[in-house]
Amino acid sequence: MGYVKRKMTIVKAVTCPVCGSLCDDIELTIENGRIVKVKNGCAMCESKFLSHNSEHRVLKPLIRKNGKLVEVSLEEAVKRAAEILAEANYPILYGWSSTSCEATRVGLELAEEVGGVIDNTAVVCHGPSILSIQDIGISSCTLGQIRHRADLVVYWGSNPWSAHPRHIERYTAFSEGRFQRSAWKGYLTKIKASIAKKKIESALRRVFFRRKPSVPPQPRMELPPAMFKEGRKLIVIDVRKTKSAEIADYFMQVEPNKDYELLQAFRALIRDQEIDVDEVAGVPVGYLEEVADLMIRCGFGILFFGVGLTMSKGKLRNIDAALSLVRDLNMRTKFVIMPMRGHFNVAGANTVFTWQTGYPYAVDFSLGYPRYNPGETSVTDVLLRGESEASLIVASDPVANFPRKAAEHLVKNPLIVIDPHMSVTAQMADVVIPSAFVGIEASGTAYRMDHVPLPLKKVVDPPKGVLPDEEILRRILSEVRKLKRKMLVEAA
C-alpha cells in the first residue's frame, strides 16, 4: 500500500446544530473528509459532530412495496412523495425544528400548494409559551444582555446543566460581562465541597455498614448565606434537585404541578400583598418573601423557563403567570424572561412561519389562506381527530413522541419521511428520503433561543447522492406543481 498523505483542516466558529443555545464557537478538525476532533463543544455537540455518520444513517431513498421498504432512485422517491401529497385532500407537514430556515421556507410554499396543515415541534414543546405570549406579551432580550447585566438568574422547570450544557457558562451565571463578573470561582469551590461531602458520606456508609440511609435533613428556615452575597445569584426552581439545582445559590423545590400557585404567590408578594398561609406549593412563605424581595432588589433579573413549566399541569396558564410576574416586576426593576428552546432551530421555524403566514405554528392552508387555531389546526389534534390523509415529516420523529392515538393515525395513512436517520417514524414510512445533516453537511440559517440568527456551516460533504432538506423539498414542490397542472388539464 502506498503512503496516503493525510489532509487535515481546522474549521473555526462553527455553529453547533444541537440545542437552542446554538454555541457558535466550535472548532472542528477535519481529516480526509471526516470530523475527527471537536473543540469547545459539550458532550452532545461532540457526539453529534463525531458520530453523524453512524450505522443509523439512511443512505438510499426507500419506498414501501408489498409491505417492505426497498431501495429506489431519488427521482422515483420524489415522484411518489409528490403523488401522495398532490392526491391528499388534507395532508400534514410536520417537523422543521431541526432543519434550516431555508428548508422551512420551501416547506411553507409546499404546504400552501397542497393545501395542508403545517406545524412544527413547538406544538409539543413551547406551544403554550407562544399562546401565552399572544395573550400577555413578553419582556425579553438577547442572551448577551444577560451576560453583561443580569445579577439575578432564575431557571424554572429547566435543567440547563444537562439539557443546554453551555448555557450557564456562555450566557448567564458563569459568563463574564461588562457590568457583571462571572460567578464561576464560587461555584467551583462549591462543587468541590459538595463532591467531598458526598465522598465522606459514602466512606462513612462503608464504615458503618448497616447504617440505614438517614432521613433527609429538614429544610432550614433561612436562606443559604450565598443569597446575600454581592454580585450574581443563581436560583433554580424545580420539582427535583437536578444537576443545575446543585450548583445554584438557592434551590427551591416546588411540589409537582403546583408551579402556578407558586408563581401567583410571587406576583402577590411583589405587589406587597400579604399571604395568609404558611406555605405555598410546599415552600414556606418566609422563603418566598425573601426570594420576592431579592427579585425586587436586583438590578437586572432574568427568568428562564423550560418544558417543566409549559408541559406540567396548567400549561399555558403557568406561562401566563410567569410572563405576568416578570411584567409586574418591571414596575420595580428591570426583569426579563425567556423560554429555554430545545431544538437548535425551533425558534427559526417559528420565525419563518410567522413572517410568511403571520402565525408561528399550527398553520392550516386548506382554505387557500393561512388559518391558525391551536387545538384545531395543530397537528396532534388533526391526528387525534383522524382527519389527515397523508403526512410529510421533515427532521422529526413523531411516532416516537406523539400521543399513541395520534401516532396510530399517522402511520395508517401514506407517510413520507425526510431524515438523515432511520428513525422510528422512518421505519413506519411509505417513502423515506435520506437527507444531509444541516449544519454539518449542508449550510443554512438557524435562530438561537433569543432569536439571533446564526449561519450553519457545511463542513464535510454528505454521502454520495444525499441532498439537503431544502433541495429535496424543492424537487417535491416542482413535481407537485407538475402533477397539479396535469390534474387540471385532465379535469378540463
Add this chain to the structure above:
Amino acid sequence: MELLIKNGFVYDPINGVNGEKMDIATRDGKIVENVNESKALKIDASGMMVMPGGVDIHCHIAGSEVNTGRLLRPEDHFRDFERKTPKTRSGVGYSVPSTFTTGYRYARMGYTTIMNPSMPPLEAKHTHEELNDTPMLDKATYPLLGDWWFVLEYLKDGKIEECARYVAWMMTTTKGYAIKIVNPGGLEAWGSGRNVSSIDDQVPYFGTTSREIIRGLCKVNKLLNLPHTIHVHTNNLGKPGNYLTALDTMKCVEDLASGDKPAIHITHCQFCAFKGSDWRTIKSGAEEIAKYVNNHSHVTLDTGQVIFTDTTTMTADGPFQYGLHELSGNKWVNHDVETETSSGIVPFRYRRKSYVHAIQWSTGLELALLVRDPWKIFMTTDHPNGGPFIYYPRIIAWFMSRKARETTLKKINPRAESRSLLPSTDRELSFYEIAIMTRAGQANALGLKDKGHLGTGADADIAVYNINPETTDPSKKYRTVRRAFENAAYTIKGGKIVAKNGEILRHVKGATMWLDVQVSEPIKITEEMKRRFREYWTVEYENYPVTENYLEVSHPTTIKADV
C-alpha cells in the same frame, strides 16, 4: 422588453414636469427617450396621471420586531387575509401584514421602493431574509447605530474618524443604507431599566450625551458621504412637551450643515411635536416646528400621521414602548439587543373621541400643511405605528382637501377640534406637491438617483392612477382621489406591469439596496478585534456579517468616503 405609456398627465417633480401630457417609454427596466412604437407594449393612460413609483422613507415591514409584532397579534390577522392565487402567495394583513401581502399591498397603491428603518445589526440576517420574501418592491434598511457601544466609546473619546471607520464597516457588514438613531443614549440606559430625558443627559456608564451622539454621527455621516442624512427618532418621543426636544435635536446639528444640503432627518415628527405639560394639557407643537423648518434648510421630516384605527406600535425605543404599555394596559413585548439597541411592541387603538389621539391626528396634518416646502416633509404613518400603510390614500385626501379634513374634524373629540389648527389652514396640496411628498422628495432625501423620477436612465418604476387632474377637483372630489390612489390603474416595476386596478399580475422579486462604503483605511480584523467582539457580543466575529448570499437580489452602491 419595451413599454410605452401614452398620453398620461405626467407628474415628475424632480424634472419639473407638472401635469403635462406626454408619453413615457421604458426598455429593459429603465426609462428611455423613445421606443419603437409598433413593437412596444402600449398602455393608454389618457385621462390618467402618471407618476414615478411611490417611495416610502420609513415603514417597519421586516425584521425581528416586525415579526414579533406579527406573532403577538393573531387577532389582528383573523379578519384580514389574502388567498393564494395562481400568481400570488397567500398571507395575512392588517396592521402587521405577512411579507408577501406587504409587497402586494404596496404594489397595489403604486409604491415600488420602501425603506425599513430599524434593523438591530446583530439580527440583520433576519431583516434581510424577510426582505427577500417581500416581493414587488426595491428595499433598503437602516442599521440602528445610535446606542452601539463602539459608537458611544469612540464619540466619548472624540475619535470621530475612528468611529466613521467602524460605522462604514457596520454599514457594509449589515448591508444597510443609512444611519438610524433612536432615542440616543436612552436605549443603552434602558438596558438597565432607565432612560434619558433630554439631549444633554449623561448616558449611564458611558459618560457621553445624546447631543454628542447625534452630532458625532452627523459628522460621521458627512465624512462617509452617505446618500441619506442621519435618520433620527428623537429623545422623549411620545411625551407631552417633547417638541422642545425635537427642536433641540434639530438645532444641535445646525452648524454641521453645509450649504442647502440637509444634515438631519427627523422621522415620524408628529410623535415629537407635543406641546403641554401632561396628557390633559397636551397641544400641537406643529406651528413651532414648522416655523423652525421653514427657516432652516438642514432638516427634513416625515409626518408619522395617525389614523383612527387599531394598530400595532413597534419601535426600537424600549422605554417609550414600556410607557405606552403602562398608559394603555395593553400587552407588551420588550426585546433588548446586546451592545446595540432595544425594542418594544404594544398594540394600540387610536380613537377619534380620545382627546390625545385626536390632537395627534391633527398635529400630523398641521405639520404637513404648515411646512411650506414639500421637499422637506414626507408622507408616512411610520407604519404601523401611526396606522397601517394601506391608509396612505386617506392621508392624501386630507392633504388635498379642506373638505375632507372638515368631515373628519367634525367626528373627533370636541375639545381637540376646538384646539386644532386645521380650520385656520386653507392650504390644499396639489397633485404636484403630493408627487413630491410621496415619491420625489423621499427619493431625493434618500439620495436614490434612479428612483422617484421619470427622466431618462431612471428605473422604470411607474404608477398610473386613474384620475384626470383636468376634470377632477381634488378639493371636492376627495373620495375619488382616495379611491384612485388605493388601487393604481397600473403599477410598473422594472418595466413590467405588476399590478393593474388592484390585481397583482406578476410576482416579482425586488432588489435589496445597500451601501458598500469604502474608506481609505478600513478597520483591521485582528485577533484583538475578535477578542473584543467576543467580549461585546455572544457570537463569533465570523458569524456576525450578513454575507451577500443572504440577499437574493443584491444591489450595492459603492460610496467613497473622506476618511
